[in-house]
Amino acid sequence: MGGSWFRLTTGALACLVLITAGLIFYELWMGSRPAWEQWGLSFIWRTEWNPVRGEFGALPFIAGTLLTSGMALVIALPVSLGIAILLTEFAPRAVRDPLIFIVELLAAVPSVVFGLWGIFVLAPVVQGTVMPFIAGSPLGYLPIFGEPGAGYTLLTASLILAIMIIPIIASLSREVLMTVPRDQREGALALGCTRWEAMRHVVLAYGRAGIFSAAVLGLGRALGETMATTMTIGNSLGLTFDYFEAGNSMTAIIANELREAASEIHVASLVAIGLILFALSFVLNSIGRLIIGRVSRGGV
């Protein structure tokens, strides 16, 4: 009797989440219909964004979001894994506890604070030091790096995002690594593995699904981040693949232009970008789940 009430209540609450997601999708769809009616799916790969002429397209913003989030993940993943491994395997207690505290504190810093720091500290450093250094190193030959310019670039936004997702990935990975059974580690060491080999072949292999899901969660945070991104990315309008240039992201363009968007098609185009972002996070998360499902047969 009590059990069935309980089941009903929890069931209803779970449905509420589904209904909310459905309603969000419906509202985004209805709000963006004028844009889809005007350009159809080509809205996704159109590159023009001109509020004066009423021409809109989403590609520069999709590209900017993927480029910054992708680069953030590339930077953050090795760093986070390093932190996680240090914390679980090597650090003595006296170092470990304060370090864990600091990493978790970093996760609680509001994004606007990261954005401020980005404007006042990181952007000048990127302009004065980071970009000239990369341009002078062999990395500078990569086609993703052009001429260094002002400090508000895709690279600056990527760095901020990386710093923001490191605590998430690091603390989740640490928890994953802690679940690796002691016997497995000790077994590997007993078989004559070095510490590095035991780490690589046993601990990381065992936890790879968990680490992957930590990375997906970090990526999700990076995709949706608005404030810190718009404060550092430079908010230019053209399509660019150059990390030394100002870019834009899906979240930034919505945050920037929705308030003052006066024409119906402008608003609809911004909502359409919101819908694409919604779909993109959904797809990425699904892919993440799928891969976790596959990999986890061999581990956690």
Add this chain to the structure above:
Amino acid sequence: MGRFPRHSPAPRRLFMAGFTGAILFGLVACGGDGSEGGGRGGLTLNGAGATFAMPLISTWSSEYQAETGSRVNYNSIGSGGGIRAHTDRTVDFAASEAPLSPEQFANAPGTLTLPFTIGTVAIAYNVPGVEELRLSGEVLGAIYRGEIRRWSNPAIQELNPGSELPDTEIVVVHRSDGSGTTYVFTEYLSKLDPVWAEDVGFSTSVSWPRGIGGNGNEGVAGAIRNSRGSIGYVELSYLDALSLPAALIRNQEGEFLAPTLDGGTLAAETVVGQLPAGHEPWHEVSFTDPPGAGAYPISSFSYFFVYEELSTLGSRMTRERAESIVRWLEWAVTEGQRFNNEVQNAALPEALQERNLATLDRIRFNGDPIRTW
């Protein structure tokens, strides 16, 4: 944002005014739909629109409440949002930095337009070693289009014969969010630079050919501060916060002027005689690049919008409410003007205040005139 000099009072006052307004709004919003309650007057008026107008309107509304006991609640959701709320007839008045476009005017028939302040746009720059920089609209247009890319360009050098300009890249900074400041600035460029008018045009947000975008005046200010060789446009009130110099802009008389409140007022006075009546469309009103000595070339009005027949706002509108709307607007465009300078907005010329009163005389409730006092 983070680095206002400690001793500079203006931005802090702006910030405090905005902050107080936001809290007030939050309190009222929590207490129901905001149309009941309030002090002695009982009624609370609701307005929405431009963020730029927030410091001025919240200063006004606290002074107005102190003087009359009536409350005015202003929600700074942006000009676009304010115009939408006005079109949907969900607010008592709306504020915007740009006049209604012909399309917007057609969607909100019966709109009266009342200019309530003059905003002035400063061109700030960060070029170490250059104490004074003189620019013209043509050169600004070429810089923002990317035709002029270096400070040492002969066109800039020609305007600044005495100074030594560095051979460095010009970093162009613009607003990333839609804004009335952008509207004025791009409208000015469109007037002086035919290529700009053809390729880009003017609006609250445009398709910028180049440059980095900063969010809000603070964002632009921050980007200019932190990028050597940069140039950008900000509302005059944010110039103090920048502690960077503003370029002198050439007006029609060939004078090079620094942005000032008086320069904006002088510019506005050049059009007061030719303004449309309150019930007519205002989209052609502009006094960028005005004639006349001392008139600063980049400034504009901010506007209130209100309906001529207030009974069209639905059942929540009563004669009492209609009267208090008219009294509030009358106070704002006349007596309230003495507070404008405090928040770095220029006051309206006398003649324009008279015109606004004539516009307010048009307001009706169920066909009966309201302003009978």
